[in-house]
Amino acid sequence: MKRRSFFGGAAVTAMAATSVGKAALAALPEAVSVDTADTAPPLLPPTGRPYNPVVTLNGWTLPWRMNQGVKEFHLVAEPVERELAPGMTARLWGYNGQSPGPTIEVVEGDRVRIFVTNRLPEHTSVHWHGQRLPNGMDGVGGITQPHIPAGKTFVYEFEAKRPGTFMYHPHGDEMVQMAMGMMGLWITHPRGTHPLIERVDRDFCFLLSAFDIAPGSATPKVATMTDFNLWTFNSRVFPGIASLNVRQGDKVRVRVGNLSMTNHPIHVHGHEYVVTGTDGGPVPRAGRWPEVTVDIAVGQMRQMEFVAEAEGDWPLHCHKSHHTMNAMGHEVPTMIGVDHRGLVKKLQKIVPDYMVMGERGMADMGAMEMPLPDNTLPMMGGRGPFGSAEMGGMFTLVKVRRDQKPGDYADPGWFRHPQGTVAREWTGELPAPARTSAPAPRKKSVPLDVRKPSGGHHGDH
Numbered sequence: 001m002k003r004r005s006f007f008g009g010a011a012v013t014a015m016a017a018t019s020v021g022k023a024a025l026a027a028l029p030e031a032v033s034v035d036t037a038d039t040a041p042p043l044l045p046p047t048g049r050p051y052n053p054v055v056t057l058n059g060w061t062l063p064w065r066m067n068q069g070v071k072e073f074h075l076v077a078e079p080v081e082r083e084l085a086p087g088m089t090a091r092l093w094g095y096n097g098q099s100p101g102p103t104i105e106v107v108e109g110d111r112v113r114i115f116v117t118n119r120l121p122e123h124t125s126v127h128w129h130g131q132r133l134p135n136g137m138d139g140v141g142g143i144t145q146p147h148i149p150a151g152k153t154f155v156y157e158f159e160a161k162r163p164g165t166f167m168y169h170p171h172g173d174e175m176v177q178m179a180m181g182m183m184g185l186w187i188t189h190p191r192g193t194h195p196l197i198e199r200v201d202r203d204f205c206f207l208l209s210a211f212d213i214a215p216g217s218a219t220p221k222v223a224t225m226t227d228f229n230l231w232t233f234n235s236r237v238f239p240g241i242a243s244l245n246v247r248q249g250d251k252v253r254v255r256v257g258n259l260s261m262t263n264h265p266i267h268v269h270g271h272e273y274v275v276t277g278t279d280g281g282p283v284p285r286a287g288r289w290p291e292v293t294v295d296i297a298v299g300q301m302r303q304m305e306f307v308a309e310a311e312g313d314w315p316l317h318c319h320k321s322h323h324t325m326n327a328m329g330h331e332v333p334t335m336i337g338v339d340h341r342g343l344v345k346k347l348q349k350i351v352p353d354y355m356v357m358g359e360r361g362m363a364d365m366g367a368m369e370m371p372l373p374d375n376t377l378p379m380m381g382g383r384g385p386f387g388s389a390e391m392g393g394m395f396t397l398v399k400v401r402r403d404q405k406p407g408d409y410a411d412p413g414w415f416r417h418p419q420g421t422v423a424r425e426w427t428g429e430l431p432a433p434a435r436t437s438a439p440a441p442r443k444k445s446v447p448l449d450v451r452k453p454s455g456g457h458h459g460d461h
């Protein structure tokens with residue numbers, strides 16, 4: 001993890017743990033900034049109450065300092081460069097160097113003070129989605145507070161009352177600012193044991209968002225309402241999204257918040273999960289049921305849990321098939337069954353790069369090396385151990401391994417399937433397909449004899 005600021009990952013911990021002098025405390029806390037989309041290891045709390053930290057997919061947790069019992073954070077709203085996947089970097093707005101912004105982790109009952117510096121070209125505010133707080137700390141520009149003008153720093157302060165998964169985002173020009181990527185996660189860990197919140201071995205979180213970035217460009221079109229072309233987990237698209245690497249038998253929690261413009265049914269393979277919490281709080285046990293797909297509406301958060309029982313590489317993805325594709329536009333005519341023979345050579349005399357696509361389906365495109373504009377991802381990319389994956393967008397893998405060490409979040413590589421456990425070509429005899437002969441013409445009515453239990457006869461048709 002490379003930090004633009006003067007201290008590295010380990011030093012952040014040391015810095016937060018050091019007692020800070022009074023003069024330093026009068027100043028703003030250091031605004032830590034990150035310039036990569038790598039997944040940071042969990043940030044074990046160096047100060048304050050203990051908790052089990054989360055891992056933010058392709059993200060990180062914001063370090064804090066303790067100031068006389070108050071947890072102080074410093075968020076900087078600013079233009080950022082975010083790699084969506086290798087081969088494409090977007091010009092977004094975010095916080096502290098990245099979009100989404102860093103995850104804020106606190107403990108139920110913590111007094112929290114957040115300094116927000118606005119380095120955007122326009123005003124902003126930060127709304128703390130799902131929190132119980134004084135009305136004037138709710139962050140609705142123009143309604144509960146004046147907007148934070150460009151160049152100014154505001155301070156928010158409240159107690160983290162409820163444990164759970166929350167989000168933060170602007171509440172001023174939010175159509176533009178959220179389309180540009182301004183959002184982040186907020187986790188309030190329970191203080192001590194909680195009857196409805198279980199200890200887990202791995203705790204992952206990410207936000208759902210979408211961008212409309214024309215091929216060859218880098219800045220989202222902010223007026224797009226529903227027809228986005230890049231569907232992201234934490235402002236990353238497959239194959240750029242980190243996998244959820246777990247040890248077989250681990251209890252795994254996945255916290256997902258949706259700040260896009262449509263719902264996303266998030267589907268897990270090979271396992272079932274249970275929704276244990278929403279942004280409204282932990283779900284009472286009697287209200288939990290198993291699912292393999294959990295629909296997450298806009299502005300909602302869902303917290304799913306499962307035991308990673310089965311070894312393998314298990315997809316975790318949005319089930320809307322258009323959301324597992326990258327930018328190319330969806331206004332493509334259906335060409336299945338169209339015979340193009342003879343046409344291509346003639347067209348290539350005029351348009352040298354002309355290619356025919358889709359006459360056998362679109363899978364060919366996954367494997368094709370098409371000339372693309374700069375800074376543009378293929379619509380379907382990613383390669384697995386068996387070939388092209390024909391995926392993009394909201395798609396990643398839960399990698400369950402027997403030998404993944406506790407606390408090790410490193411990608412173990414592709415699963416090595418035990419011999420004889422992979423679908424394979426059938427090379428034996430193919431029996432003739434069973435077909436009935438043509439059915440006899442239907443009679444208008446079929447007489448039926450039904451014998452009733454009483455033994456009597458009854459005619460019917």
Ligand SMILES: [Cu+2]
Nearest residue numbers: 264318320323
């Ligand atoms: Cu979706």
